[in-house]
Amino acid sequence: MTEAAVPALHDEQHHEQSFGQKYLWSTDHKMIAMQYLFTGMLMALVGGFMAYAFRMQLAFPGMDVPFYGIVSASEYNALVTNHGTIMIFWVAMPVLLAAFGNFLIPLMIGCDDMVFPKVNRLSYQIFLLSAVVILGSLFVEGGGFAGAWTAYPPLSAKAEYSQTPLGSSLWLVAVALEFVAFLLGGINFITTTMNSRAPGMKFYDIPMVVWMIVIASVLFLVSVGPLIAGAMMLFMDQNVGTAFYDPDRGGDPILWQHLFWFFGHPEVYVVMLPAVGITADVICVFARKKLFAYKTVLYTAFGTGVLSFTVWAHHQFIAGIDPRMAHIFTVTTLLISIPIAEMIFVYIATLYGGSIRLTTPMLWALAFIAEFLIGGVTGIFLGASGADIYLHDTYFVLAHFHYMFYPIAIIGTFAGIAHWFPKMFGRMMNETLGKIHFWLTVIPFNVIFIPLFILGLAGQHRRIYDYTNFPELAIQPLQDLRVLATVALLVMLGAQLIFLYNFFSSMFKGKKAGKNPWNATTLEWTTESPPPHGNWAELPTVYRGPYEYGNPDREDDYWPQNEPV
Amino acid sequence: MSEEVHDTHHGNYVKIWAILVVLLAVSVVGPMFEIRVVTLVTAFGVAIVKAYLVIKHFMHINHTPRFIPYLVVTCLVFMLLFFAAVAPDVMNDTGSGWEKPAWVAEEKAWAAGGGSAGDQHPQP
Numbered sequence: 001m002t003e004a005a006v007p008a009l010h011d012e013q014h015h016e017q018s019f020g021q022k023y024l025w026s027t028d029h030k031m032i033a034m035q036y037l038f039t040g041m042l043m044a045l046v047g048g049f050m051a052y053a054f055r056m057q058l059a060f061p062g063m064d065v066p067f068y069g070i071v072s073a074s075e076y077n078a079l080v081t082n083h084g085t086i087m088i089f090w091v092a093m094p095v096l097l098a099a100f101g102n103f104l105i106p107l108m109i110g111c112d113d114m115v116f117p118k119v120n121r122l123s124y125q126i127f128l129l130s131a132v133v134i135l136g137s138l139f140v141e142g143g144g145f146a147g148a149w150t151a152y153p154p155l156s157a158k159a160e161y162s163q164t165p166l167g168s169s170l171w172l173v174a175v176a177l178e179f180v181a182f183l184l185g186g187i188n189f190i191t192t193t194m195n196s197r198a199p200g201m202k203f204y205d206i207p208m209v210v211w212m213i214v215i216a217s218v219l220f221l222v223s224v225g226p227l228i229a230g231a232m233m234l235f236m237d238q239n240v241g242t243a244f245y246d247p248d249r250g251g252d253p254i255l256w257q258h259l260f261w262f263f264g265h266p267e268v269y270v271v272m273l274p275a276v277g278i279t280a281d282v283i284c285v286f287a288r289k290k291l292f293a294y295k296t297v298l299y300t301a302f303g304t305g306v307l308s309f310t311v312w313a314h315h316q317f318i319a320g321i322d323p324r325m326a327h328i329f330t331v332t333t334l335l336i337s338i339p340i341a342e343m344i345f346v347y348i349a350t351l352y353g354g355s356i357r358l359t360t361p362m363l364w365a366l367a368f369i370a371e372f373l374i375g376g377v378t379g380i381f382l383g384a385s386g387a388d389i390y391l392h393d394t395y396f397v398l399a400h401f402h403y404m405f406y407p408i409a410i411i412g413t414f415a416g417i418a419h420w421f422p423k424m425f426g427r428m429m430n431e432t433l434g435k436i437h438f439w440l441t442v443i444p445f446n447v448i449f450i451p452l453f454i455l456g457l458a459g460q461h462r463r464i465y466d467y468t469n470f471p472e473l474a475i476q477p478l479q480d481l482r483v484l485a486t487v488a489l490l491v492m493l494g495a496q497l498i499f500l501y502n503f504f505s506s507m508f509k510g511k512k513a514g515k516n517p518w519n520a521t522t523l524e525w526t527t528e529s530p531p532p533h534g535n536w537a538e539l540p541t542v543y544r545g546p547y548e549y550g551n552p553d554r555e556d557d558y559w560p561q562n563e564p565v
Numbered sequence: 566m567s568e569e570v571h572d573t574h575h576g577n578y579v580k581i582w583a584i585l586v587v588l589l590a591v592s593v594v595g596p597m598f599e600i601r602v603v604t605l606v607t608a609f610g611v612a613i614v615k616a617y618l619v620i621k622h623f624m625h626i627n628h629t630p631r632f633i634p635y636l637v638v639t640c641l642v643f644m645l646l647f648f649a650a651v652a653p654d655v656m657n658d659t660g661s662g663w664e665k666p667a668w669v670a671e672e673k674a675w676a677a678g679g680g681s682a683g684d685q686h687p688q689p
Contacts, residue, residue: 218636222636222639222640222643226647250668252654252655254654254655255651255654255655258647258650258651258654258655262647306639309643309646310646312650313650320654321653321654322653322654322657324653325650325653325654328650329650
């Protein structure tokens, strides 16, 4: 077992650590979490800059974009492809799953580290390598992969179509490495939660965010196999001359779509569930109320996970799949909206009658519920195959997707960072700056994507470099909407500077947080901020569930999990 | 786990190994008869039985917590589900305006003929 089992030994080692031991080879879950967090934030800047470059091209075609230059057609394709890939695989997953998973799981279940600390370290090293490969692929001959983030063949399989022979293969290698990293991480999350909980912590005493990360890890483990196999076949189609997806030689390009989306749709829930879990924890703390229907949320999450494997072909309604299958997938897709709606209702019920404190994390959590609801409702149109025939591959899809992923990957993440920042760094973030950042992020977000819904309904197809080439789409009202969305994007990106300033200045100069600044009940708030190596001098014991707020028999309005009766 | 139970496991390993060897022999000999049904049963049928024995005994699935067999079965169900939904697309070769390469027709003819002429199997 790990050295981490002996706290005294830890401290001794802690003081003797060299730079390499502390940062390169550290097996401390908190250090690995911070590395995932900072890598994810750095990649978010890259992904955000890409969005800036291609949105400027769409709003002002042919413009010499400041800090970028003129966006060529092939660069445009590479930018949109890598924006999508990076934001999902190198921002949402490392931050929501890996950073929060690594930081929170041992602290919230009351143990000193992950059960496989070295595997955990290996996971981050491989992830870092994958990030280097995807960034490197942008600078090879021909540029980064330009076949869209879904990498449909034959566009992705043949260099003469995508024009990015090296970029395509490096993209596949980077994605495969990233999957290896998350498989290693996921095994750790599941095993640690199953085996290392504090004495007394039963299944229903586990905080919801931990459950959600575990369920997400299971979904990832179960779904990723087909895509890795598919990616290997695509790699061979690109480089070895096989024809798995080449219809000329007996292959089938739709097979890739099936393999991709069999992973791709559960992947939505892989990143969604941690954000849903973060929201659950945040709203309980700041509504000072027990989570309404804990078991219902848990079983709903399991149900959502199982159902998420039965909906994938709704991405392929017009790809030439068997129409009988389209009917079945319409039904399953509409079915999955039921558990998600149930979760939203549960959260509203939790808020009802609560003693709500509108702190920055709470604002983010409330925004998550509101914006995610819009994403879910617009998905119902796309899940119905009849409506999808018109809406497929328009900006309506793009706007729907961003109304799902933005609340998950950005709003959910900010809720988590604002909430656990005091625990991570021992200091409070500035509330005023936090609220300014919140409003300057959430309002522009809606101003970006509501116009894109309208553009999509007007028939604006995705993946077009310059709409002036299409007279019916180049009309002024539509162009005005593109400019509006782009200006809002500039405001939103600018507002992130406020966040970065607040983050780094609070890290060093913020008000000292103390152990439990939010008066929360879960175990991570019972140790020092930031927690020492080994987390607790003496590991805690659990006596009750994670959300004991507002108990009328007690003086305090909260009852920590580790406090004996 | 008691010592007694542990010993029983060891006994099982050799027994299971012996069964696997016999099954291997069956799967090698079966297709030699070149009868379609026999080939299918001895190749795929035996493979399924062998996989089951390996998973159950060598991978200790019968001694793990109950949720692990559930997870394995769930994965198998997902695999069948995936196959069922993909097969209509990728295994179907009829439709208006469809043209399949010539070797597909040759392969079908070979399959319809019982697949007995092993050396005439057309190469794609």
